[in-house]
Amino acid sequence: MIINWKETRAKTDLAFDIISSMVGVLLGLAMIGQGIYRIYVGMEDGAEALYYIGNSVIILSGIAVVFLGTKDRIRMAGAYALGLGISRFMFRWNEINATDDSRMIFVEVLFMILALNLVRIGFYYIRGKVVSLLSLIVTASLMAGMDIFLIVLDQYTDQLPFVLPFEIDPYFYMMNALMYVALIGLLDTRLIRENTELAKQAKVLDRVRSAYALEKDSYITEEAARCLLDRSGELWRDVDDGTVQSEMTFHIVHDDFTSTAVAQIWKGKDPLYLTVVYEGDSVFNANRLRIDDLRLSEGILYGYGKDGTRFRVLVKEGSEA
Numbered sequence: 001m002i003i004n005w006k007e008t009r010a011k012t013d014l015a016f017d018i019i020s021s022m023v024g025v026l027l028g029l030a031m032i033g034q035g036i037y038r039i040y041v042g043m044e045d046g047a048e049a050l051y052y053i054g055n056s057v058i059i060l061s062g063i064a065v066v067f068l069g070t071k072d073r074i075r076m077a078g079a080y081a082l083g084l085g086i087s088r089f090m091f092r093w094n095e096i097n098a099t100d101d102s103r104m105i106f107v108e109v110l111f112m113i114l115a116l117n118l119v120r121i122g123f124y125y126i127r128g129k130v131v132s133l134l135s136l137i138v139t140a141s142l143m144a145g146m147d148i149f150l151i152v153l154d155q156y157t158d159q160l161p162f163v164l165p166f167e168i169d170p171y172f173y174m175m176n177a178l179m180y181v182a183l184i185g186l187l188d189t190r191l192i193r194e195n196t197e198l199a200k201q202a203k204v205l206d207r208v209r210s211a212y213a214l215e216k217d218s219y220i221t222e223e224a225a226r227c228l229l230d231r232s233g234e235l236w237r238d239v240d241d242g243t244v245q246s247e248m249t250f251h252i253v254h255d256d257f258t259s260t261a262v263a264q265i266w267k268g269k270d271p272l273y274l275t276v277v278y279e280g281d282s283v284f285n286a287n288r289l290r291i292d293d294l295r296l297s298e299g300i301l302y303g304y305g306k307d308g309t310r311f312r313v314l315v316k317e318g319s320e321a
Contacts (some may be wrong), residue, residue, distance in 0.1 A: 024069035024076050027182050031062030031083060034175060048097070054090035058083055077186045078125025081136065084179060085118030088143070114143050130192055137187050144180035147173045217254065219314035220261075224250035225301050228263055228272070229294055235320060243267060250320055252276065252313065263291075271305065 035058035042051050061083020068076035092108040092115065099105065121136045151170050186192070227233035227248055235248040247264040264273045272291040290305040296315065303311045 022069075023182070024073060024080075024186065025066050027080060027179070027186075028062045028065030028067075028069060028076075030179070031058050031065060031080075033062075035059035035062060038172075048094050050090045050094035050097070054087040054094070057087045057090070061087070072128070073186070073189065074128055074130060074192060075126050077183070077192060078122045078127070080183055080186065081118045081122030081140075082126060083122075084183065085115045085120075085122055088112075088115040088176075089119065111143070111146070114139050118143075133187060133192070137184055140180040140183045140187075144177040144184075147177040147180070151177075217314065218252050219254075219316045220250060220252055220301065221318040221320055222315055223319040224248075225296060225315040228301070229296060231265060231272070239264075274303075 035055040038055045038058075039052060041047075042055070061079055064079040065076050065083070068079055089112050092112045096105055096108050117135065117139045121132045121139070124131045151173050154170065223233075224235060227235040227250075233248075235250060236246050237248065238246050240246075243266055245265045245267045247262055249260065249262050252259040252261050260277050262275045262277075264275070266273060270292070272294070274289040274291055276289070289303070289309045289311070290307050291303045291309065292306050293304040295302045295304075299315050301313050301315050303309065303313075
C-alpha cells in the first residue's frame with residue numbers, strides 16, 4: 001500500500017488544529033470556573049476590591065477564550081495571555097498593598113513585571129499579530145517555574161533557616177502554573193508558529209521559489225508531460241483569442257506547495273509559453289517562461305529556452321484528474 005504522505009500530513013495538521021481548539025475552549029471554561037470560585041471564597045474572607053477585579057478579569061477573559069476558541073486561535077491566545085497578565089498584576093498589587101515586608105514586595109514586583117510582559121504581548125495577539133513568540137514563551141515559563149518553586153519551597157520551610165514572607169495556597173499556585181504551561185502549549189501550535197514574522201517571510205520566499213523556479217524534486221504527471229511534448233491531447237483546449245491559439249493547465253507539485261502552470265501555443269510562434277502561478281497567488285505575479293525545446297529522458301522532463309530558460313521536472317505516473 002502506497003501512503004500519501006501529503007494527505008496524511010494534512011489530516012494530522014487538521015487533527016492537531018481541532019485538538020488545540022478543544023483545549024482552548026476547555027481552558028476558557030477553567031478560567032471562568034476559577035474566577036467564580038475565587039470570588040465566592042473572597043466574599044467569605046472579606047477580600048479587597050483588587051481581588052474581585054482580578055477574578056472578574058479572569059471570568060471575562062475565559063468567556064472571550066471560549067468564544068474565540070473555534071474562530072481565531074491567535075486572538076484566543078491573546079485573550080488568554082491578557083487575562084492571565086492583567087489578573088496576575090492586580091493580585092500582586094493587592095498583595096503589595098497588604099504588606100510592609102521588603103522580601104515579599106521584591107517577589108511580587110518580579111511577578112508584576114512578568115505579568116506586564118504578558119499583557120504587552122497579549123495585546124498584539126488579540127489584534128491578530130503574532131509577535132515576540134519566544135519572549136512570551138519564556139515569560140510564561142518563568143511564571144510557571146516561580147509558582148512551582150514557591151510550592152516546593154513552602155513544603156520544606158520547616159527544614160530551612162528562614163520562612164516565606166507570605167502564605168502559599170499550593171492548589172491555587174499549581175493551577176496558575178498549569179495555566180501558564182497551557183499557554184506555552186497554545187503558542188507551540190502550528191497556526192501560531194506559522195504566523196510569526198520570520199515564518200511569514202519564509203513562506204513568501206517559498207512561494208516565490210515555487211512560482212519562479214522548479215525545485216529538483218518537483219514533479220508533474222505523466223499525462224501532463226505527454227501533452228506538453230505532443231502539443232496536443234485531452235488537456236489542451238482551443239482559445240483562438242487573436243494571440244493564443246491553444247492552452248493547457250496542469251500542476252507542478254513540490255512538497256506542500258502546488259503550483260498551477262498554464263502552457264500556451266501562440267499563433268505564428270514556435271515556442272511554448274509557460275506561466276507558473278503558486279496556488280492562491282495573483283496571475284499578475286506569475287512568471288512566464290519561453291520554452292523552445294522539450295525533452296523527456298529517464299523520467300525527467302527538460303526544458304530549454306533561447307532566452308536562457310532552463311528547467312528540469314520529474315515525471316510521475318498519474319493524470320491531472
